[in-house]
Amino acid sequence: MAPLLFTMRCCRLRKCVPTNDHSGTNRTDSEGVVAFSALAILPAADSICQESAPQGTPTIIFNQQIIDGLNSQLQVEDTTAVFRAVFFALAPEAMVYPTENYYYFQIYTGGKTIGGNLRLDAEDRDQGIIHLGYFEYDENGRHQDREGWARSFSARDGAIVTRLGRFLYSVAFAGKTVTFRLNDLTGEKPGKATLRPEEVFVGPVFDESGLSFFLLFNTKTKHFMYTLNEHGYVPEHFANVSDEVLIGVRTAFAFYLDRKNNRKILIGAHGWSVDRNSYYDGPFDQLPDNFIDSAHLGAYIEEAYPAIKGKINRYGEYKNQMGARVLVFPYMVYYDDEELTKIVTDCKASKAIEDEFYACITPDPMTRY
Numbered sequence: 001m002a003p004l005l006f007t008m009r010c011c012r013l014r015k016c017v018p019t020n021d022h023s024g025t026n027r028t029d030s031e032g033v034v035a036f037s038a039l040a041i042l043p044a045a046d047s048i049c050q051e052s053a054p055q056g057t058p059t060i061i062f063n064q065q066i067i068d069g070l071n072s073q074l075q076v077e078d079t080t081a082v083f084r085a086v087f088f089a090l091a092p093e094a095m096v097y098p099t100e101n102y103y104y105f106q107i108y109t110g111g112k113t114i115g116g117n118l119r120l121d122a123e124d125r126d127q128g129i130i131h132l133g134y135f136e137y138d139e140n141g142r143h144q145d146r147e148g149w150a151r152s153f154s155a156r157d158g159a160i161v162t163r164l165g166r167f168l169y170s171v172a173f174a175g176k177t178v179t180f181r182l183n184d185l186t187g188e189k190p191g192k193a194t195l196r197p198e199e200v201f202v203g204p205v206f207d208e209s210g211l212s213f214f215l216l217f218n219t220k221t222k223h224f225m226y227t228l229n230e231h232g233y234v235p236e237h238f239a240n241v242s243d244e245v246l247i248g249v250r251t252a253f254a255f256y257l258d259r260k261n262n263r264k265i266l267i268g269a270h271g272w273s274v275d276r277n278s279y280y281d282g283p284f285d286q287l288p289d290n291f292i293d294s295a296h297l298g299a300y301i302e303e304a305y306p307a308i309k310g311k312i313n314r315y316g317e318y319k320n321q322m323g324a325r326v327l328v329f330p331y332m333v334y335y336d337d338e339e340l341t342k343i344v345t346d347c348k349a350s351k352a353i354e355d356e357f358y359a360c361i362t363p364d365p366m367t368r369y
Contacts, residue, residue: 069108203288
């Protein structure tokens with residue numbers, strides 16, 4: 001039998017995000033790190049250097065591995081079989097970069113690409129639970145699996161989750177133990193950028209795209225905003241759309257160059273990425289869960305969206321809808337570069353005061369609720 005191929009990296013494939021309209025709330029995410037086959041183990045694909053220059057060994061994935069994987073068989077309907085396959089493909093230590101603690105993976109098997117994640121959820125990992133979620137990923141944007149499979153594993157399933165430290169956990173299953181190191185962003189604050197008097201730093205966000213952000217909240221306009229974290233190396237190159245708008249060449253994230261406050265403000269994610277639930281649909285699904293006690297996220301969400309006051313917990317999850325979470329999505333979904341320059345021009349033409357201008361260029365669909 002040809003080997004199963006797992007491509008795992010610090011990035012996300014997610015299901016249950018509405019196409020064209022990103023105002024929904026249900027989300028199930030996925031993740032991982034490294035390319036594996038029965039015959040080869042490659043260096044970690046999510047080794048994003050956070051120093052001033054890139055370091056480490058580049059990841060090389062060969063087409064042969066993908067084809068071999070596509071010709072293998074795994075019963076994807078069997079969640080235990082999938083968990084076992086993924087777990088035994090892991091290295092002894094895994095670095096979980098995204099701040100909602102998803103460890104994403106891709107599986108090539110049975111002529112399909114499966115996107116999924118293992119997750120040490122901040123809300124229940126100390127109760128000995130690890131989550132598995134996965135779905136059939138649409139490579140071409142023509143079909144998306146909105147259902148997929150999800151299951152929690154604990155001691156009763158043979159998975160022993162042990163807290164070793166605030167950002168360190170071990171998981172033992174079927175005779176193998178893996179250490180999961182969570183992303184310790186303690187001390188990460190927007191020091192190089194200027195916060196306006198009405199702006200509050202909510203928390204650090206590390207996205208599965210490999211980019212890091214700061215989540216801000218404006219107490220005057222009751223509006224969220226993401227700014228790029230440029231402390232150290234940023235694994236992206238930018239192209240100018242105009243004097244004030246930049247687009248990431250790799251991610252297609254669009255930024256407003258706020259020279260007055262020395263920062264790049266996220267104003268858009270490309271519609272093709274949002275429609276396909278790719279790694280580049282933006283940081284809305286990587287909120288600062290590990291810093292929830294200091295972030296006061298739930299309180300700010302209720303200020304921004306008063307219609308849901310009392311209906312969510314401190315993580316922004318709906319109390320009466322398991323697995324449903326408020327989307328903090330203050331950026332536009334664009335398909336053409338001209339949409340980006342137009343929104344900036346139109347917001348300037350409205351003669352809005354500065355706080356309102358920043359809210360104008362970062363439209364939030366949740367404000368309708």
